[in-house]
Amino acid sequence: MRGCFITFEGGEGSGKSTQIAQLAAHLRSQGRSVTITREPGGSPGAEAIRHIILSGTAEELGPEWEAVLFAAARADHVALLIKPALERGDIVLCDRFHDSTRVYQFLDPAQDRRLLERLEKAALSGLYPDLTIIIDVPVETGSERAAKRRGDRSADRFEKDDMAVQEGRRQAFLKIAADEPERCVVVNGDRPLQEVAQKIAAIVDDRLEARRFEAIGQSFSVGNGR
Numbered sequence: 001m002r003g004c005f006i007t008f009e010g011g012e013g014s015g016k017s018t019q020i021a022q023l024a025a026h027l028r029s030q031g032r033s034v035t036i037t038r039e040p041g042g043s044p045g046a047e048a049i050r051h052i053i054l055s056g057t058a059e060e061l062g063p064e065w066e067a068v069l070f071a072a073a074r075a076d077h078v079a080l081l082i083k084p085a086l087e088r089g090d091i092v093l094c095d096r097f098h099d100s101t102r103v104y105q106f107l108d109p110a111q112d113r114r115l116l117e118r119l120e121k122a123a124l125s126g127l128y129p130d131l132t133i134i135i136d137v138p139v140e141t142g143s144e145r146a147a148k149r150r151g152d153r154s155a156d157r158f159e160k161d162d163m164a165v166q167e168g169r170r171q172a173f174l175k176i177a178a179d180e181p182e183r184c185v186v187v188n189g190d191r192p193l194q195e196v197a198q199k200i201a202a203i204v205d206d207r208l209e210a211r212r213f214e215a216i217g218q219s220f221s222v223g224n225g226r
């Protein structure tokens with residue numbers, strides 16, 4: 001059975017990386033094989049592009065060209081890391097994926113949707129996540145957490161965007177979840193860490209169980225020649 005592709009999305013300081021580590025420990029304790037990765041990055045080519053984007057070097061090109069860079073990084077990441085891990089049967093936990101491009105680079109509805117769709121199609125080559133966990137936190141809380149985590153380091157290309165932009169992104173993530181309820185689950189990240197972790201573990205356990213039953217059902221109908 002092909003592995004399971006789970007992406008984590010949310011605004012700055014939503015706690016994605018902490019929750020990914022918690023979930024990985026939970027899944028490994030069940031004997032499952034887990035690959036953790038992140039975007040932009042995850043493969044050598046994509047990590048190089050990450051540096052260009054987050055340093056702000058490409059900012060002047062505008063969001064569409066930044067989206068082209070994210071798409072190039074994603075195509076490399078999918079081909080070299082995500083697909084092989086899924087073929088091995090791993091559960092892949094990815095910190096941000098295509099929804100981040102929709103939300104960060106294409107927040108303005110007046111932008112060219114066809115470009116977004118084409119980039120998405122090219123970068124993913126059919127590999128949409130099986131499940132996307134959107135960790136939702138109020139923008140103020142997220143910004144405070146991100147500032148604490150940063151310490152003395154200056155804010156990167158996207159962390160420095162103002163509260164109104166960040167609130168727009170939060171709403172855009174919630175809209176994706178409303179539009180694609182089969183793929184996306186929203187989790188309230190403004191709760192104690194362990195409570196959020198338990199909630200996410202329960203969602204993922206349910207989803208993996210459902211997939212197991214589906215796979216058993218499929219092999220049963222194949223076995224019956226149907």
Ligand code: TYD
Nearest residue numbers: 012013039040070096097100101104158159
């Ligand atoms: P990172 O330091 O990994 O931040 P975070 O912990 O918030 O994920 O930086 C990734 C930044 O890149 C983040 O601000 C969101 C942004 N981003 C996009 O703008 N578009 C994308 O497609 C992706 C994957 C990330």
